[in-house]
Amino acid sequence: MLARLLRARRGHAGWDWTDWASYSYLVFGTLLMFGPVLWLAVSSLKSESGLQEFPPTLLPSEQVRVAVPGQAAPLPLVQVTAGAQAGRELALLRRIGLQATLLDPAAPETPVRVPVADTKKVMHLHAAWENYSEMLSKFSFGTYLFNTVFITVVATVLTLLVNSMAAFALSKYRFPGREPAFLIMLATLMIPPTIVLVPNYLIAASFGLTNSLWGVIWPAVATPTGVFMLRQYMLTLPDELIEAARMDNASEWRIYWRIILPLSAPALAVLAIFSVMWRWNEFLWPMVVLSRSESFTLQLALNSFQGELTTQWHYLLAMTVLTLLPVTAVFLVLQKYITQGIASAGVK
Amino acid sequence: MSGVDRLAGGLYAAVMNLPERPMRWAQGHLRDGRLGWLFVGPNLLVFGLFSFLPIVIDVWYAVTGGTELLPGNRPFVGGENFATLLRCSDYLDANSCARDQFWYGVWNTLKFVGLQVGFMIGFSLLTALVLNRKIVGLGFFRAAFFYPVLLSPVVVALIWKWILQREGVLNAALQGMNFQGENWLLDAHWSFFWTVFVSIWAHMGFYTLILLSGLQAIPRDLYEAANMDATPPLRVFWRITLPLLMPSLFVVVVLGIIRAVQIFDEVYVLTGGGPGSATTFLVQYIYTTGFAQAVREYGLAAAASLLLAGVLLFFTLFQLRGMTKNAR
Structure with a gap:
């Protein structure tokens, strides 16, 4: 890999400074893009007290605790850094002011007094998986996950169905009003959800969809970009296939789902990926429609906890x-597929 | 074919066969072509219900007052909502306006759009140009820059909130280098900076991808010809790359503006619009006015939405022009 990297040049001989600059830029960019996410993941494995360390430790670690005969709970281990006891690892019994009382786990009868400044915590790597298990048992994570998955799956299936039906008619039929219908659909691009928040809330409310997952699903199932993308793809499918099927007395509906849909699989796959991403990540509209915590999606739950749990980052990080x-x-x-799909469709 | 495939295929056939009879009946009874409307129908119904009808209702809300949600109970007030929003003794000073939050939103959004779109397109172009060289590991680097695009805005905001907090890793790193730490999200200027930075971080991969595919569509022989004539690289960029990239660049700038004007999610979670109103943007004003304050002022929210819609309409017409030009 490294050898190939070093041999990569731009036609002319030798590595010039532009190659160095390019790769440095790309490596820096990669670190900047992945680094924050990695940091979040590593931090989520730190214990509650580990998160309070400043400066933060790179890896999740925790103070070693040792069992000392005669003590009820295991005591934290410290290393003495100066004085007569320097170098020894002892258990910390108590701290009073600037003095620490230490015990030797092997000989707990004789406490040792050392200034706190001369001790250092003994740390070991420790992944605090309990952040995850406790978070899962304390919060109804399962409910939020179910709500999010339900919305994502149902909305995606409906999106594919509704948009592909429209795209089929718009690409394969000539009927009075086809052009206006297509333009009307494109025109909805001009009406992004952010500007119809208030009326959509009224409409959702009058159908009884507030605090219902369907209130998030229905407005999302028709997307102008979806219709546009599928129509462009279906235009490239040969009409002869349809003619042949009509000869065999297939109904138009059967032609749609037996012939056109399977042939459009690549475009449908791209739309499916987009739809999953859109629904999984959606925030503002669900926040308006869903106000009860039983109907929260993961995004809403995260948002509401980040307001309440600012002191409990260990749960918040795990949930994130x-x-x-x-x-x-x-x-x-x-x-x-995602990168190619976006490059070809130009939508997100 | 595996068992799962066969099961999925059977399920698909069973479900899709359900409308067969009604559709066949409709096919027999609808005269030629009308059947098309049956296929387009569900889509148009959803669009009508959740896009077009709402615009009409938006107008009604905007010209009526009170706090009632039901349109029939709302008293007609004419242009009063617009007048309230637009009443200022000095338009450059949000404090002098009747609705100062709205004007903070307007000015912040303008500033945000300028900075965010400008820098984002700049960095995206730079990244696309670098990736368009003969790069080893192109797929990996392209994916790396794209990854944050897929993260949800809430997650993005929490990632950066964790890094930027007072005892966060950024301050630790700065102090390690003997610089002063900062309370990044509690300082008006810095928090604005970070909203711009974070939204560039989260979205630039998308624009890089479009620009990269635009660059790759430029015929190679043009560059070879320029190479034969020993044209200096900068001249190649100005004379070949930039002019031929213009259509993609245009699309990207228009899309970037449309999205930036509607900035809300990441910022709402990252800063909540603060400190003060330093990072309050237009959509947050609409959300707060309509849904998040004790007295829900739907009329003002709708009026602000319509003003925003006017701006978006302008830019979307450009976007549509680009789309339909490619479509035919």
Whole structure:
């Protein structure tokens, strides 16, 4: 890998400064893009007290605790750094003012008094998985996860169905009003959800959709970019296939789902990926529609906890990591399709 | 074919067969072409209900007052909501306005759009140009810059909130280098800086990708010809790359503006609009006025939405022009 990297040049001989600059820029950029996420993930494994360290330790670590005969609970271990006892690792019994009382776990009968300034905590690597397990048992994470998955899956299935039906008619039929219908759909690009918050809330309320997951799903199932993308793709499918199917007396509906949909699989896949990302990450509209915590999505739960739990970062970090995990997994598997899909469709 | 595939296929066929009879009946009874409307129907219904009808209702809300949600119970007030929003003794000074929060939102949004779109497109272009060289590991680097695009705004905000907090890793690193730490999100100027920075961080991968595919579409032989004539690189950039990249650049700038004008999610979680009103943007004003304050002023929120819609309409027409030009 390194050898290939070093041999990469731009046609002319030798590595010139532009190559160095390019790779430095890219490596720096990669660190800047991944670093913060990695830092979040590492931090989420630190214990509550470990998170309070300043400056923060690089890896999750914790003070070693040792069992001392005669003591009820294990005591934290410290190393003496100066004085007669220098170099010894002893258990900290208590601190009074600037004096620490230490015990030798091997000989707990004779306490040793040392200035606190001459001691150093003995740390060991320790991943605090209990952040995750406690968070899962303390908060209804399962409910939020279910709500989010439900919205994402149902909305994506409906989005694919509704948009592909429209795209099919717009690309394969000539009917009076086809052009206006297409323009009307494109025109909805001009009406982003942010400017119809108030009326959409009224409409959702009058259908009884507030605090219902369907209130998030329905407004999302028709997307102008989805129709546009699928229509462009279906235009490239040969009409002869449809003619042949009509000869065999297939109904138009059957032609749509038996012939056109399977052939449009690549475009449908791109739209499916987008739709999953959109719904999983959506925030403002769910926040308006869903106000009861039983109907919260993961994003809403995170937002409300970050207001309440500013002192409990260990739970908040764990929950954040769990929320970004599925998206990251999808990205790792489908990275190529996502980047190609976006490059070709120009939508997000 | 595996068992799972066959099961999925069977399920698909079973579900999709359900509308077969009604659709066949409709096909027999609708005259030629009308069937198209049946396919387009569901889409148009959703658009009508959640995009077009809302615009009409928006107008009604904007010209009525009170705090009632039901349109029938709202008293007609004419242009009063707009007048309230626009009443200022000095338009350059938000404090002199009847609704100072609205004007903080307007000015902050303008400033944000200028800075964020400008720097973001600049960095995206730079990254795309670098990636367009013969880079080993192109796929990896392209993916690396794209990764944050997929993260949700809430997650993005929390990642940076964790880094920027007073006892966070950034301050630790700065103190390690003997610099002064800072309470980043509690200082008006710095928190504005970080909203711009974080939203560039989160979105530039998307624009890089579009610009990169624009660059890759430029015919190679143009560069080879320039190479034969020993044209200096900067001249190649100005004379070949930039002019041929213009269509992509145009798309990217318009999209960037449309998105930046609607900035809300990341900032709302990162700073909550503060300190004070330093990072309050237009959409947050609409959200707060309509939904997050004790007295919900739907009329003002709708009026502000319509003003925002006017701005977006202008830019979306450009976007549509680009899309339909490619479509035909």
